[in-house]
Amino acid sequence: MTAPPPLQQDATTVNDKEQALAAIGRLADIMDRLRDPGGCEWDRAQTFATIAPYTLEEAYEVSDAIARNDMPDLCEELGDLLLQVVFHARMAAEAGHFTLTDVANAICAKMERRHPxxxxxxxxxxxxxxVRATWEDIKAAEKPRDSVLDGVALALPALTRAEKLANRAARKGFDWPDASGPLAKIHEELAEVAAATTDAERTEEAGDLLFATANYARKLGVDPEQALRGANDKFEQRFRKIEKVSGFEDMSLDQQEHLWQSAKRLP
Incomplete structure (x- = not known):
């Protein structure tokens, strides 16, 4: 691969990049100070495993800021997520695995390689x-796998992982031709949930039902994770309205349902 031609950059762009590099270097220096002997006891005690939940949390907070179109908050949350990268890289460097420079160089090389x-x-x-097809072809060549399902991260939200697993299986032709197939599967799984007689059976069948629902959403071109997040937000907003009604807790279920239906009609 030949080197790409240099990008045309004005003085403002160059200055911003120089400032960004300086700021990232400052953040790395701060992390060094926190992890060095005599640094922060909490930071020194952390491991990859203990920091991983914070990394996931920060990624979700970035997504939340985007959903709310809150740019000041997004700026802050991206900083928190960047801190996670620096934190993991520092711990890896201490163990002799890799450095922050290695992390940056690896992603630069990957982006150039996968954008021929x-x-x-x-x-x-x-x-x-x-572009997407080329990316997947190059990725497959770089990382030979025993199964097309390899590489779907276990830590993904369950609905997102269900969608990705189904998409991967579809590459091998294991897929319904249209949405009627997974819709029928939903009805089948509903019946099996109803017929379950033990907690273990109900848990298994409920999982099958959720997987079928995610697959149905996929065939409709709907992101199941985003759809459920929207439903969660809608439920929260409506319930917050009706729970403020005087005597709500003492109402019958029919009365509460009437309030719920009323809340649905409010903006």
């Missing part, structure tokens, strides 16, 4: 579908 239409010797225009 931009950085390759035969660079040229490509559609979004072509």
């Amino acid at each position: 239409h931009i950085f390759g010797a035969d660079a040229g225009p490509a559609s979004a579908d072509e």
